[in-house]
Amino acid sequence: MQPPARYARVIVDRSADREFDYLIPDNLAGRVQVGSRVRLPFRNRASIGTVVDLPDESPVPEASLRPLNAVIGDKPVISPVLIDLARWMADYYCCPVETAMRSVLPQVIRDAELTHKTQLFARLVRPPTAEELAAITRKAPRQAEILAALADSPVPLPVAHVCKECGATHATIQSLVKAGFVATTATAVDRDPYENETFLGDSAQKLTDEQTVCLATVRAAMDIPAAGDRKPVLLYGVTGSGKTEVYLQSIALALERGQTALVLVPEISLTPQTVERFKSRFSQNQLDVAVLHSHLSDGERHDEWHKIHGGKARIVIGARSAVFAPLANLGLIVVDEEHETSYKQEEAPRYQARDLAVLRARLENCTVVLGSATPSIESFHNAQTGKYDLAQLTQRVDDRQLPRIRVVDLRQESQRQKSKGGPLVLSEKLRTAITARLEKKEQTILFLNRRGFATSLVCPACGHVCRCVDCSVSLTFHRAANRLVCHLCGHQASVPRVCPNPMCQDPQIRQAGLGTERVEDVITKVFPQAVIKRMDADAMTKKDAFRETLNAFRTGKIDILIGTQMIAKGLHFPNVTLVGIINADLALHLPDFRAGERTFQLLTQVAGRAGRGEMEGEVFVQSFTPHSPSIQFARHHDFDNYYQQEIDFRNRFDYPPFVHMVLLTVKCSHQERGKFSTETLHRRLKENLPEGATLGDPVPAPLERLKTQYRYHLLLRGRSAFKLSRHVKAVLAKLQLPVDVAVAVDVDPYQLL
Ligand code: ADP
Numbered sequence: 001m002q003p004p005a006r007y008a009r010v011i012v013d014r015s016a017d018r019e020f021d022y023l024i025p026d027n028l029a030g031r032v033q034v035g036s037r038v039r040l041p042f043r044n045r046a047s048i049g050t051v052v053d054l055p056d057e058s059p060v061p062e063a064s065l066r067p068l069n070a071v072i073g074d075k076p077v078i079s080p081v082l083i084d085l086a087r088w089m090a091d092y093y094c095c096p097v098e099t100a101m102r103s104v105l106p107q108v109i110r111d112a113e114l115t116h117k118t119q120l121f122a123r124l125v126r127p128p129t130a131e132e133l134a135a136i137t138r139k140a141p142r143q144a145e146i147l148a149a150l151a152d153s154p155v156p157l158p159v160a161h162v163c164k165e166c167g168a169t170h171a172t173i174q175s176l177v178k179a180g181f182v183a184t185t186a187t188a189v190d191r192d193p194y195e196n197e198t199f200l201g202d203s204a205q206k207l208t209d210e211q212t213v214c215l216a217t218v219r220a221a222m223d224i225p226a227a228g229d230r231k232p233v234l235l236y237g238v239t240g241s242g243k244t245e246v247y248l249q250s251i252a253l254a255l256e257r258g259q260t261a262l263v264l265v266p267e268i269s270l271t272p273q274t275v276e277r278f279k280s281r282f283s284q285n286q287l288d289v290a291v292l293h294s295h296l297s298d299g300e301r302h303d304e305w306h307k308i309h310g311g312k313a314r315i316v317i318g319a320r321s322a323v324f325a326p327l328a329n330l331g332l333i334v335v336d337e338e339h340e341t342s343y344k345q346e347e348a349p350r351y352q353a354r355d356l357a358v359l360r361a362r363l364e365n366c367t368v369v370l371g372s373a374t375p376s377i378e379s380f381h382n383a384q385t386g387k388y389d390l391a392q393l394t395q396r397v398d399d400r401q402l403p404r405i406r407v408v409d410l411r412q413e414s415q416r417q418k419s420k421g422g423p424l425v426l427s428e429k430l431r432t433a434i435t436a437r438l439e440k441k442e443q444t445i446l447f448l449n450r451r452g453f454a455t456s457l458v459c460p461a462c463g464h465v466c467r468c469v470d471c472s473v474s475l476t477f478h479r480a481a482n483r484l485v486c487h488l489c490g491h492q493a494s495v496p497r498v499c500p501n502p503m504c505q506d507p508q509i510r511q512a513g514l515g516t517e518r519v520e521d522v523i524t525k526v527f528p529q530a531v532i533k534r535m536d537a538d539a540m541t542k543k544d545a546f547r548e549t550l551n552a553f554r555t556g557k558i559d560i561l562i563g564t565q566m567i568a569k570g571l572h573f574p575n576v577t578l579v580g581i582i583n584a585d586l587a588l589h590l591p592d593f594r595a596g597e598r599t600f601q602l603l604t605q606v607a608g609r610a611g612r613g614e615m616e617g618e619v620f621v622q623s624f625t626p627h628s629p630s631i632q633f634a635r636h637h638d639f640d641n642y643y644q645q646e647i648d649f650r651n652r653f654d655y656p657p658f659v660h661m662v663l664l665t666v667k668c669s670h671q672e673r674g675k676f677s678t679e680t681l682h683r684r685l686k687e688n689l690p691e692g693a694t695l696g697d698p699v700p701a702p703l704e705r706l707k708t709q710y711r712y713h714l715l716l717r718g719r720s721a722f723k724l725s726r727h728v729k730a731v732l733a734k735l736q737l738p739v740d741v742a743v744a745v746d747v748d749p750y751q752l753l
C-alpha cells in the first residue's frame with residue numbers, strides 16, 4: 001500500500017498561467033485525486049481549482065505550503081488525458097493554462113452549484129383498512145383516488161403526475177403522508193433535451209464495395225495496438241456517398257469492443273436529422289447517445305455531461321467543444337465535415353477542435369476518422385505525405401449521379417437585363433429551371449451567403465454610404481424590420497429618407513447589393529404560385545422555426561427554400577433537383593489566402609444538396625467571375641486539380657500547411673495609442689525571433705475598426721507553432737502596454753480580417 005499523497009499540484013480557476021502546490025491535510029488524505037475539484041485559499045481568498053498532479057515532493061518548502069480546504073464531489077471530474085490536453089493547448093495556442101481549463105471543463109460543472117433535477121415520487125407504505133378507506137372515500141374522495149392509483153402501481157409514481165390524474169393538489173398527498181399511508185421520496189432525474197421524441201430503430205445498411213473498404217481501413221487502424229503506429233484516417237467521400245453509414249458502423253465496432261465513441265459535427269449541421277440518425281441506430285441496445293451543443297440549457301448541459309462522465313452515455317455527438325467530452329475508454333473519434341472552419345474557436349482559447357481531436361486520439365490511444373466531401377488542404381496534404389491514411393468514396397450510393405453544374409456569366413446576363421434596374425437576382429437560365437421544377441412538383445434550393453435586404457444604402461449624388469458608427473463596415477438594410485443593422489456589432493439605425501450627408505440631403509438614396517430578404521422578395525414576385533420560405537438567422541429566431549421549416553420542406557410543403565449557409569450543410573432531401581447559387585463571388589474576393597478554398601468547398605457542398613434522390617440534380621452557379629479556378633474546378637467536380645493548384649500556391653507563397661502562422665491583433669479605442677503599441681510590440685518580437693521565423697510589418701487590419709476599437713495586425717510565420725507561441729508569450733509577459741490596449745493571439749488563424 002502506498003501512503004496517501006501529501007502534495008497536490010493545482011490549476012486555480014482564476015490565476016496567472018501557473019500551477020501551484022498545496023498540502024493535503026490529514027482529514028482529506030486519500031480523497032484527493034488527479035482531476036479532483038478542490039476548495040483552497042488563494043491570495044487570501046477562497047477559490048476553486050483542479051488537481052492536475054500529486055507530486056512526491058514540492059520545490060516549495062513545506063512550511064510555505066498552504067493546505068487545501070475541501071474536496072468537491074467524490075469523483076475526479078477530469079481525466080489525466082484531458083489535463084494533458086489543456087496543458088498542450090496553453091502551450092500551443094499561447095493562452096494561460098486556466099483559460100484552456102475553462103474550455104475543457106464546462107462552466108456548469110466548474111461552478112459546482114447546479115445539481116441534478118429531482119422529482120418527487122409517491123408510494124403506498126400502509127394500505128388503509130376497509131373501514132379507513134370507507135371513511136376517506138366519504139370525507140375526501142380525491143385522497144381515495146390517489147390511494148387507489150398508488151395501490152395499482154408496482155412502482156412509485158411521480159407526484160406531479162398523480163395529482164394531475166386525480167385532480168388533486170400537493171396538499172392532498174401531504175395529508176396522506178401525515179396519516180401514514182403514503183411516503184414520498186425525491187429522486188434525481190435527467191433533463192433530456194429529446195424527451196418528447198421517439199426514435200424509430202434503424203439497422204445497419206449493407207455496405208457498398210467502397211464503403212466496405214473504408215470500414216476495413218478504420219478497423220485496421222483500431223486493431224493497431226500502439227498509439228504511435230496508428231494513423232488518423234481521412235475519409236474523403238463525395239456528397240451523398242454514404243460517409244455517415246461508415247461512421248455508424250465504425251462506432252458499432254468500437255462498442256463491440258466495449259469502447260466509447262465521440263462524434264464531432266459542425267454546430268450548423270447538428271440538425272435534428274443528424275441527431276436522429278445516430279439516436280435511431282443505437283437506440284435498440286439502450287445505449288445512451290448524449291448530445292452536446294450550444295443551445296442546451298444549463299440544466300440540460302449539466303445532465304448530459306454527468307451522463308457521459310458517469311459512463312451512462314457511450315456515444316457522444318456534439319459540436320466543437322464536445323472534443324472535451326469526459327468519455328472514458330474512447331475507441332473512436334469521428335470528425336465530420338472536417339474542413340469546416342467553425343471547428344476553430346474564435347475567442348481564447350483559440351483552438352481548432354479537429355486538430356485537438358487528432359491529438360486527443362493519440363493521447364487516448366484510439367482511432368480518429370476525419371470525413372469530408374471537400375477535405376481541407378491541410379488534411380489532404382497529410383494524406384498525400386503519408387501522415388494520414390486515405391479512405392475514399394468516389395461514387396454516390398446507388399450510382400446516383402453527381403449533379404450537373406452550370407455556370408452562368410452574370411456579366412452577360414446583366415447586359416441583357418439592363419433595363420430592369422435593381423441588382424440581378426435571377427438569370428434567365430435559372431428562372432427557366434425553377435419554372436420546370438415547379439411544373440414537375442420538384443423542389444428548389446436557392447443559396448446566398450448574406451442576409452438582409454440590401455447590403456448598403458448608397459447616395460447616387462454624393463456617394464455617401466451609411467456606415468456603422470463603431471465598425472468600418474456599411475450597414476445592411478433589413479426591410480421587414482425597416483432598420484439598418486451592423487452585422488458585426490448589431491448596432492441599429494433608422495432608415496434615412498434623404499442622404500444623411502448634411503451637404504447633400506438627396507432624396508434618391510438607394511439600396512445596393514443583395515441579401516436573402518431581397519432574393520425572397522424577387523422570387524415571390526416572379527413565382528407567385530409557389531410556396532417560398534426563407535431560412536436565415538433573421539427568419540429563424542423562434543426556438544423551433546429551424547426544425548419546423550426543415551420538416552415542412554422535407555414533406556414537400558415548400559417549393560423553394562432560400563437560405564444562407566444554414567442550408568448548405570449536411571441536409572438530405574430526395575426531392576430537391578435544383579440548386580441555385582445566386583452569387584458565387586462573395587467569398588472569392590476576401591483578403592484571405594483561403595478564399596479560393598472556401599469558394600470551392602461552399603460550391604461543392606451546396607451543389608451536393610441536389611439530386612440526392614431518384615432524380616438527377618442540376619445546379620446553377622451565378623458569377624461575375626465565371627472563369628476563376630475554384631468555380632471551374634467545383635463545376636467539374638475536380639478535387640484533384642483544385643488541390644494541386646491550391647497546394648502549389650500555398651507552397652510558393654509560404655502559407656499553411658507549409659508554415660504555421662500566428663496572428664496578433666492589437667486593439668485600442670484610441671487610434672494613435674493602438675498604432676504605437678503595435679509598433680512597440682513589433683520591435684520586441686523582432687528581437688531574437690526563433691530560427692527561420694518571419695515577422696510581417698505592423699498593418700491596420702482589413703477590418704480597421706470593430707465595436708469602437710481600432711485594430712492592427714502583426715503576422716508571424718514559422719515551421720513550429722510551439723516556438724512561435726512561446727516567443728509571443730515570453731514577449732507579452734515582459735511588455736507593459738497601456739491598460740486600454742488589448743492583444744489577441746491567434747495561432748493557426750482562420751479569421752484574417
Ligand atoms: P454523406 O454523409 O456521404 O453525404 P450519407 O451517409 O448521408 O452520405 O448517405 C446518403 C444516403 O444514402 C442516405 O440516405 C443513406 O441512408 C443512404 N445510404 C448510405 N449507405 C447506404 C448503403 N450501403 N445502402 C443503401 N443506402 C445507403
Ligand code: ZN
Nearest residue numbers: 468471486489
Ligand atoms: Zn458595428
